[in-house]
Amino acid sequence: RVGANPWFVVLASVLCTVVLGGVLLVRPLSLLTDPVDLWAQPGSRSVRDKALFDRDFGPFWRTQMLIVRARGGRGAVQYEVLRDVLEWQLVAEGMKVVC
Known part of the structure; x- marks a missing residue:
């Protein structure tokens, strides 16, 4: 039934893309890259330690x-x-990391 009407699939796909894109514009994603933030509760003992x-x-x-x-x-x-x-x-051991 859906295969007989491909415009329905195209329209539904475009509509989903627009809606999800709008959601990302209103509420953008935030990515956590620090393992401490990813695995430990803020204010927990491990974070304080x-x-x-x-x-x-x-x-x-x-x-x-x-x-x-x-x-x-x-x-x-x-x-x-x-x-x-x-x-x-030996090359890696000789590297100096500056923060």
């Missing part, structure tokens, strides 16, 4: 993970690959 830690010891930076895969389907546990990974690690 983190603020105290950051104030007394400086900000805590999370470690990042790097996944290494050798080209050509070879195994990652080879001398050349491990040498390159060590070189990248």
Whole structure:
């Protein structure tokens, strides 16, 4: 029944797009990018403890993970690959982060 009248589908799609777009204009989305805001209740003990830690010891930076895969389907546990990974690690350890 709907396939016999494609203009109904087109009109309904356009109407939904306009309505949802209007809702986003009236109330825009806000994105949370800080994990503390995402997982901890504002004013909770964990948030207060983190603020105290950051104030007394400086900000805590999370470690990042790097996944290494050798080209050509070879195994990652080879001398050349491990040498390159060590070189990248030494470069990363020498970086200075300024806030």
